[in-house]
Structure formats: structure tokens, C-alpha cells
Amino acid sequence: xxxxxxxxxxxxxxxxxxxxxxxxxxxxxxxxxxxxxxxxxxxxxxxxxxxxxxxxxxxxxxxxxxxxxxxxxxxxxxxxxxxxxxxxxxxxxxxxxxxxxxxxxxxxxxxxxxxxxxxxxxxxxxx
Numbered sequence: 001x002x003x004x005x006x007x008x009x010x011x012x013x014x015x016x017x018x019x020x021x022x023x024x025x026x027x028x029x030x031x032x033x034x035x036x037x038x039x040x041x042x043x044x045x046x047x048x049x050x051x052x053x054x055x056x057x058x059x060x061x062x063x064x065x066x067x068x069x070x071x072x073x074x075x076x077x078x079x080x081x082x083x084x085x086x087x088x089x090x091x092x093x094x095x096x097x098x099x100x101x102x103x104x105x106x107x108x109x110x111x112x113x114x115x116x117x118x119x120x121x122x123x124x125x126x127x
Contacts, residue, residue, distance in 0.1 A: 005120060006031060007039045014050060014062035021059040036060075086121070093118050 006029045013020060013028065026033045040050050040060065051061045092099050096117075103112050 002120065003039070003042075006035070007042055010036070010039050011043065011048065011062065011066055014060060015066055017062070019053055019059045019061045025060065089118050089121060093120065 009029060010025055013025065022033045022036045025036045029036070040052075043050055048062075048066055049064065051063055053059055053061055089099065091097070099116050099118055101114050101116055103114050104110070105112075
């Protein structure tokens with residue numbers, strides 16, 4: 001996954017209030033313990049402070065409320081009519097393929113044709 005995805009997932013795990021050891025987070029995110037420390041630094045640069053508990057039973061704890069939005073589109077979160085598109089884009093991501101799309105402007109008046117390289121499906125809001 002991308003660095004942003006991993007940071008969001010780490011915040012999602014820590015937002016439960018549970019203490020996680022660095023090795024445990026590294027295993028869940030499939031990265032090295034060093035990358036977990038990098039993610040913590042990135043969060044602190046963004047104003048999200050993760051506490052470090054020292055000692056043999058130490059780890060990271062998030063003691064502030066952070067709203068982590070729902071990130072990934074799954075077949076359950078989209079309309080039945082869109083599942084074909086979901087499957088096509090998912091396969092393109094998995095196989096590192098390009099996609100040809102028609103892009104609508106915000107006011108939906110202008111349409112442009114684009115070639116994209118999809119990396120991940122992300123859901124913003126409920127739309």
C-alpha cells in the first residue's frame with residue numbers, strides 16, 4: 001500500500017484506544033518497524049500526536065480523537081450497477097494497467113477523455 005494508506009490504516013488501528021507495539025503495527029501494515037516510526041513522525045508533522053509508552057510492554061497509543069474517514073471502496077459500498085466498474089478498476093490496479101475514462105468537470109458541462117493509472121480506490125464522503 002502507499003504511505004498515505006498505511007498512515008491512515010495505522011491511525012484507524014490506534015483510534016481504538018488500544019496500545020500497539022511497533023512490531024505489531026509493522027506486521028499488520030506489512031512494513032518494517034522503521035517505517036512505523038516514519039509514519040509516526042509524519043502524523044506529528046500533521047498535528048496528530050501519538051504517545052510512546054516505553055518499557056517492555058510499551059508501544060504507541062493515540063490519546064486524541066482523530067476522525068479517520070472510510071477509505072476503501074468495497075463491492076458492498078457501491079451500487080449493484082457500479083460493481084462491473086469496480087471489478088474493472090480493481091483488476092487494472094492489480095495488473096498495473098492503464099484505464100481510459102471520460103472525466104466530467106465539477107459542473108458536469110465539460111467532458112474530457114483521459115488515460116489514468118489507477119493506484120487505489122478511495123471513498124470520499126457518501127457520494
